[in-house]
Amino acid sequence: MxxxxxxxxxxxxxxxxxxxxxxxxxxxxxxxxxxxxxxxxxxxxxxxxxxxxxxxxxxxxxxxxxxxxxxxxxxxxxxxxxxxxxxxxxxxxxxxxxxxxxxxxxxxxxxxxxxxxxxxxxxxxxxxxxxxxxxxxxxxxxxxxxxxxxxxxxxxxxxxxxxxxxxxxxxxxxxxxxxxxxxxxxxxxxxxxxxxxxxxxxxxxxxxxxxxxxxxxxxxxxxxxxxxxxxDNELNEIELDSDFTISHIGSLLTGRNPMVLWKVLKSLVNENHSFQRKLKIQLAGVVGKEVMESIHMYGLRPYVECLGYLSHDNVLKVQQKSQVLLLLEIDSEETTGIIPGKLFEYLNAKRPILAIGPQGWEAGQIVEDSKAGAVFLQQNEDALKDVLLKWFSAFENGELKISSSKIEQYHRxxxxxxxxxxx
The missing domain is CATH 3.40.50.2000 (Glycogen Phosphorylase B;)
Structure with missing residues (x-):
């Protein structure tokens, strides 16, 4: 050798x-x-x-x-x-x-x-x-x-x-x-x-x-x-969350604060009683003070569960059980080449990925090429709301899933x- x-x-x-x-x-x-x-x-x-x-x-x-x-x-x-x-x-x-x-x-x-x-x-x-x-x-x-x-x-x-x-x-x-x-x-x-x-x-x-x-x-x-x-991990069959969980894994600090998402979620909570009952936002990892202030400002604190730091084994379980996986990046030209490592485990979990990041973001391109979810800019408020409503409707019918492709190239x-x- x-x-x-x-x-x-x-x-x-x-x-x-x-x-x-x-x-x-x-x-x-x-x-x-x-x-x-x-x-x-x-x-x-x-x-x-x-x-x-x-x-x-x-x-x-x-x-x-x-x-x-x-x-x-x-x-x-x-x-x-x-x-x-x-x-x-x-x-x-x-x-x-x-x-x-x-x-x-x-x-x-x-x-x-x-x-x-x-x-x-x-x-x-x-x-x-x-x-x-x-x-x-x-x-x-x-x-x-x-x-x-x-x-x-x-x-x-x-x-x-x-x-x-x-x-x-x-x-x-x-x-x-x-x-x-x-x-x-x-x-x-x-x-x-x-x-x-x-x-x-x-x-x-x-x-x-x-x-x-x-x-x-x-x-x-x-x-x-x-x-x-x-x-890398071969995943076992696992039961999905009964709530409409939107989960983010990793540090969520001010630069990545998805203001457009909080605004859209507030609107959906106010307009849709069923969405209000089922929404759950899971944040695993360090959450910045200003992010939590934004969540409070939009009245979403009752729907948030801060999980703290999780072992890798538990991260995989959360990813696989979640209804939607949240991928975020700072809205800046210098971050277009940042591809978070968690993206590939998101792909393996085969849950819809909600990606919000900069124009020309490489990670967003991978999500789109893999047909693994939807990608938005911070300004895409109406389109984001439409997709979340569509996914929530599918969730209520027990049909929220994706048919991703070309992900085996990312196996370790x-x-x-x-x-x-x-x-």
Whole structure:
């Protein structure tokens, strides 16, 4: 078998979407004559954990670990809660406090490209020994955190003959929250220079969207492959909710606040007694204060159930039981290439997807191409109301379902086959 070293920050027991991608690639790479060896931190500060994911690590996979020094321990002396929030990548909403401003400034300007940068130098030294000892000639780094790519860069500088593949689960300097880090001009330039150096030094690049590929092609001439996230789980038959549940999975903060949806739902509740009795809005994950204020403003609080953070196993159950699955993105040109990982599990759940996002949104295009639901802009109030009424009528008749197509290409094994061929 061809040995490949995968360098990642997020690994079980880390929870959330960041861990899923390479956990699943590692699961299937052996099917294609590739033996993955994984290198991760020994003592990471994961903002959320999901111990159930530990069971999904394949038997016999070699997982190497080295200590990491992260600054969040001393930063938490200022504010433990705010530090944990920022370390998880959640930027404070419209009016950050002085402490939040300070933490953001420190995060953006003192730790470049991110607060895991202290793992880079010791990892380069350690991994060089591993490559020599185990005769490994291919290294894959996956970020964010993008400091992981600096490990690949350091290895490439010292051993030019290794094949280095850089996997970008998210963009770097063009991602929405980057401009909120209160960066100085010199810090902005350092980020851009590091991004440019990584993109020009890696032998191959992987991205999760065509938009990011196009963006990176303006910086580098190296090969770039789009390999999206996907779904894996075979689902058992499960009884649908008796209520007309509209469920959103994941963080729902101010930028994604679907004002048009709240307005339409208020109208339907006021006009349709049956809709009023059956409506249930389920929100799993972090829900922003301003989102809840909007829900209150439209009189929808009695219909909302906040589920908090759920294990991945429970997320799958909620998705499969829900009548409608809600997919949201910030209405901005810079978010058109964001394809949430949950989209593919939504597709696998085979429940109608209600997607609200920007013009030209890649995720919306996947929903439409797969015939998996309906896609709207924030301005599509009348069309959104018509679709919800249509779906509610079908729900009342026990006939709310979709006939999606072309989703098998997003199965994790099929995506791993594409990855193996690219390696």
């Amino acid at each position: 061809h040995k490949v070293l995968v360098i990642a920050y997020y690994w079980p027991p880390a929870g959330g979407p960041g861990v899923q991608r390479w956990l699943k690639f590692v699961k299937y790479l052996r099917d294609f004559d590739i033996e993955p060896i994984v290198y991760v931190p020994e003592n990471p500060s994961y903002p959320i954990t999901d111990t159930n994911l530990v069971k999904e690590v394949p038997d016999g996979i070699q997982v190497l670990k080295q200590p990491i020094h992260e600054p969040y321990a001393w930063a938490s002396l200022l504010s433990k809660r705010k530090t944990k929030t920022i370390s998880s990548g959640i930027i404070p909403e419209k009016k950050p406090s002085f402490i939040e401003k300070l933490l953001l400034w420190i995060r953006g300007n003192l730790f470049i490209p991110d607060a895991r940068v202290f793992w880079v130098k010791p990892s380069i030294k350690y991994v060089l020994g591993v490559l020599e000892e185990q005769q490994i000639d291919t290294v894959i780094t996956t970020g964010p955190p993008h400091s992981v790519h600096l490990i690949g860069l350091g290895l490439k500088k010292r051993q030019a003959e290794i094949m280095w593949i850089a996997d970008f689960r998210d963009p770097w300097t063009s991602i929405g929250y980057h401009n909120k880090l209160r960066l100085s001009k010199s810090s902005q330039e350092k980020h851009k220079n590091l991004e440019r150096t990584v993109l020009k030094s890696a032998d191959k690049i992987i991205v999760t969207s065509a938009t990011t590929k196009k963006e990176f092609e303006e910086i580098t001439s190296k090969p770039i492959k789009v390999i999206t996230n996907g779904f 094994r099929e995506l791993t086959k594409v990855l193996a061929n690219y390696i």
